Amino acid sequence: VTPGRFAAVALVALCAGRGAAAQALTATAFVSSAEHRVDAGFGVERSSGLFGGGRLSVTLPPRVVLGLAATSGTLDRDSTNAEERRVAEVAFDARYRTLPWLWLDAGVATRTYSASIATQRWTSLRLGVEARIPFLGGRVEGLGRLLFLPVVAVTGLDQPDLALTAGAGLAYQVGPVSAELSYVLERYDFPTRDGLTRAEQLSTLTVSAGARLFGGSAR
Amino acid sequence: VRRGLAALALATALGAPLTAQDTTGDQLARARALYEQLRIEQALPLLREIVAPQWPHEVSTAQRVEAYKYLGAALALARMADSAVVYFRAALERDPFVDLDPVRFTPDQRQALARARRETFAVGAQPVRSGPVDPLTDRVRFTFVTTHAAAVRAEVRTAGGSSGVVVYRSDADGVNEVAWDGLWTDGRLAPPGRYELHIDATSRLRQRRDSAHAFFDLRHDVPSLEDTLPDLAPADLLPERATGSVAAGEIVKGIGVAGGALMISGLLANGALDETRDRAVVVAGAAAVTGLVAYLVRRRHPEIPANVAANTRRREERRAVNEAIRARNAQRIARTVLIVTPAAGIGP
Numbered sequence: 336v337t338p339g340r341f342a343a344v345a346l347v348a349l350c351a352g353r354g355a356a357a358q359a360l361t362a363t364a365f366v367s368s369a370e371h372r373v374d375a376g377f378g379v380e381r382s383s384g385l386f387g388g389g390r391l392s393v394t395l396p397p398r399v400v401l402g403l404a405a406t407s408g409t410l411d412r413d414s415t416n417a418e419e420r421r422v423a424e425v426a427f428d429a430r431y432r433t434l435p436w437l438w439l440d441a442g443v444a445t446r447t448y449s450a451s452i453a454t455q456r457w458t459s460l461r462l463g464v465e466a467r468i469p470f471l472g473g474r475v476e477g478l479g480r481l482l483f484l485p486v487v488a489v490t491g492l493d494q495p496d497l498a499l500t501a502g503a504g505l506a507y508q509v510g511p512v513s514a515e516l517s518y519v520l521e522r523y524d525f526p527t528r529d530g531l532t533r534a535e536q537l538s539t540l541t542v543s544a545g546a547r548l549f550g551g552s553a554r
Numbered sequence: 555v556r557r558g559l560a561a562l563a564l565a566t567a568l569g570a571p572l573t574a575q576d577t578t579g580d581q582l583a584r585a586r587a588l589y590e591q592l593r594i595e596q597a598l599p600l601l602r603e604i605v606a607p608q609w610p611h612e613v614s615t616a617q618r619v620e621a622y623k624y625l626g627a628a629l630a631l632a633r634m635a636d637s638a639v640v641y642f643r644a645a646l647e648r649d650p651f652v653d654l655d656p657v658r659f660t661p662d663q664r665q666a667l668a669r670a671r672r673e674t675f676a677v678g679a680q681p682v683r684s685g686p687v688d689p690l691t692d693r694v695r696f697t698f699v700t701t702h703a704a705a706v707r708a709e710v711r712t713a714g715g716s717s718g719v720v721v722y723r724s725d726a727d728g729v730n731e732v733a734w735d736g737l738w739t740d741g742r743l744a745p746p747g748r749y750e751l752h753i754d755a756t757s758r759l760r761q762r763r764d765s766a767h768a769f770f771d772l773r774h775d776v777p778s779l780e781d782t783l784p785d786l787a788p789a790d791l792l793p794e795r796a797t798g799s800v801a802a803g804e805i806v807k808g809i810g811v812a813g814g815a816l817m818i819s820g821l822l823a824n825g826a827l828d829e830t831r832d833r834a835v836v837v838a839g840a841a842a843v844t845g846l847v848a849y850l851v852r853r854r855h856p857e858i859p860a861n862v863a864a865n866t867r868r869r870e871e872r873r874a875v876n877e878a879i880r881a882r883n884a885q886r887i888a889r890t891v892l893i894v895t896p897a898a899g900i901g902p
Contacts, residue, residue: 370830370833373827374827470848471851472859472860472861499822501818503814503818505844516836518819518837538829540832540833
């Protein structure tokens with residue numbers, strides 16, 4: 336059972352197991368401008384492209400939100416030493432609100448980079464916090480996110496010494512409709528092997544739009 | 555011997571008033587005993603002495619009424635009806651409740667008393683019976699009497715007041731009972747205080763009017779009530795309008811988010827990978843503009859809808875709590891028991 340399948344089953348089970356009246360189901364579509372940089376000891380390889388995807392989230396009042404997201408896209412070569420790749424990811428996350436403006440965030444994600452010569456799978460566990468600072472009494476929120484990835488399993492690579500995801504953005508809410516603009520940076524520093532140090536980074540600028548399909552507040 | 559005489563003199567001085575009162579009572583008892591033995595000729599002088607102005611001892615109203623009553627009864631037995639009526643009238647004028655027990659008095663005597671009633675017009679009220687009265691199940695009861703047929707208006711007033719609640723307005727003849735539900739003119743229970751049953755009567759037989767009063771005190775026996783909560787003070791409420799510092803805070807937040815985006819692309823990024831900052835700048839710019847717009851909106855519309863709604867909710871909750879308290883108090887007040895005690899005079 337892959338982490339993605341497990342997450343999907345868990346989300347469906349939770350949706351089915353609780354009374355719909357207490358929940359809110361929100362669907363979000365997003366598009367991201369992504370840039371990937373990797374240096375495996377032979378210079379920085381740069382590639383960029385567009386990702387698209389969707390996310391379903393269930394709010395379990397008063398403090399829990401569960402989310403399942405799927406992303407896919409392509410990375411085109413920006414440097415001659417880079418390769419074109421297709422990217423696909425499934426992620427499940429659970430957030431728990433500890434303060435009106437602070438959430439604990441935990442999740443798992445599995446991502447594949449598919450190139451003509453090989454496919455590389457990344458599976459990670461993410462733990463961190465997200466702050467949501469209200470503007471104008473909550474109609475707009477400023478976002479700050481920092482997650483550490485204590486477990487990252489990458490095909491053919493060692494566990495990175497440092498793996499983190501950080502982001503900042505803005506979320507707008509008008510009734511059941513929401514929109515979000517965010518910048519997210521993923522950084523992976525791998526240990527030195529055979530005198531070569533591998534560093535990898537993915538940055539995305541994401542625009543998303545969501546709608547609460549039923550239930551209470553989408554947040 | 556001197557000590558004995560002094561003690562006798564002191565005892566005589568201290569005992570004098572008692573002796574005087576007892577003397578009237580004793581004489582009345584002796585006269586009644588003679589009357590009961592039908593020794594009318596011997597009873598009459600004793601009774602006349604009691605009602606005579608020269609009688610040296612104190613005579614209560616009840617004793618005087620008793621003396622007149624037995625004088626009337628004795629004279630009726632002696633077939634001196636006119637004289638009997640005169641004494642019966644004297645008794646009725648002082649106490650309109652005077653009556654003759656049919657078991658102990660003859661029809662001629664009662665006939666003479668009836669005639670005296672027709673010739674005399676008086677109205678009287680008995681002292682109010684003391685005790686608790688539950689207004690839900692019981693009534694405050696008053697007893698009054700007219701010596702003959704009369705138009706009667708009975709009213710409960712505050713002591714010294716000129717108007718109140720009319721409890722009886724009809725013709726009456728003889729002894730009557732009136733019930734009062736304890737409600738005042740505003741439809742609520744009469745407040746605690748001193749009250750007066752005021753009876754005005756106009757004879758149907760003669761051009762005569764008379765009135766009577768009975769004073770009583772009214773108290774409420776109420777279960778203890780809850781106090782309602784005070785209105786919310788400003789300190790209990792959230793500010794409903796943003797201050798200048800709150801508006802400035804919106805700019806600070808915008809700068810904070812913008813700085814966060816730039817810091818991520820700068821400090822958190824791996825310097826060896828020469829991360830571009832274009833994407834972070836987009837978010838930083840949007841955050842700065844959002845902060846500025848939020849600042850301007852705050853300045854133009856300082857109301858804080860969330861706080862207004864929260865305050866409204868708090869006020870509504872407080873109002874609901876007080877409504878519940880008032881409802882419980884109303885239920886307790888509805889269980890109020892009136893405590894009635896007879897009183898004399900006007901002032902409390």
